[in-house]
Amino acid sequence: MTEVNAVASLLDRVRPDVVFNATAYNRVDAAEADPGAAFAVNAVAPHLLARASRLVGALLVHYSTDYVFDGTSSRPYREDDTHVPSVSTAPPSSPASTSRRRPGVSTS
Ligand SMILES: NC(=O)c1ccc[n+]([C@@H]2O[C@H](COP(=O)([O-])OP(=O)(O)OC[C@H]3O[C@@H](n4cnc5c(N)ncnc54)[C@H](OP(=O)(O)O)[C@@H]3O)[C@@H](O)[C@H]2O)c1
Numbered sequence: 001m002t003e004v005n006a007v008a009s010l011l012d013r014v015r016p017d018v019v020f021n022a023t024a025y026n027r028v029d030a031a032e033a034d035p036g037a038a039f040a041v042n043a044v045a046p047h048l049l050a051r052a053s054r055l056v057g058a059l060l061v062h063y064s065t066d067y068v069f070d071g072t073s074s075r076p077y078r079e080d081d082t083h084v085p086s087v088s089t090a091p092p093s094s095p096a097s098t099s100r101r102r103p104g105v106s107t108s
Helices: 004-014 028-033 035-055
Strands: 018-021 059-062
Touching: 004 035, 018 035, 028 035, 035 059
Parallel strands: 018 059
Antiparallel strands: none
């Protein structure tokens, strides 16, 4: 997934109508220890996959997690709700790369 040219060339060859992305770096503790690896798989790769999908006219369906929300909503979450993650979603070198914990949730 992190090999941009391989993903783009696969889509170009297969020409799918729909692409399902269920890949994820989902080991939370490891992601906090190595945010660069997590960001590459969970943010950069889906972005590039979305661009490659658009280029071949494919619909991209991306699986994610409600862990990007803080769990305090009284209604079901929507994709465009404000993200209040328990862990950083910004690149490791970004000033926005701060760590926040979801209330009441432990990763240990
Ligand atoms: N399971 C659930 O109950 C559940 C619930 C809600 C949401 N989700 C979401 O669904 C998504 C998938 O979860 P899951 O439970 O299916 O996780 P999973 O069993 O750990 O599957 C993740 C897959 O991503 C692959 N992967 C990781 N890095 C990759 C890379 N760089 N290139 C190619 N493949 C890579 C892994 O391949 P390897 O095995 O080869 O490492 C693995 O097959 C996640 O976004 C998760 O948050 C899951």
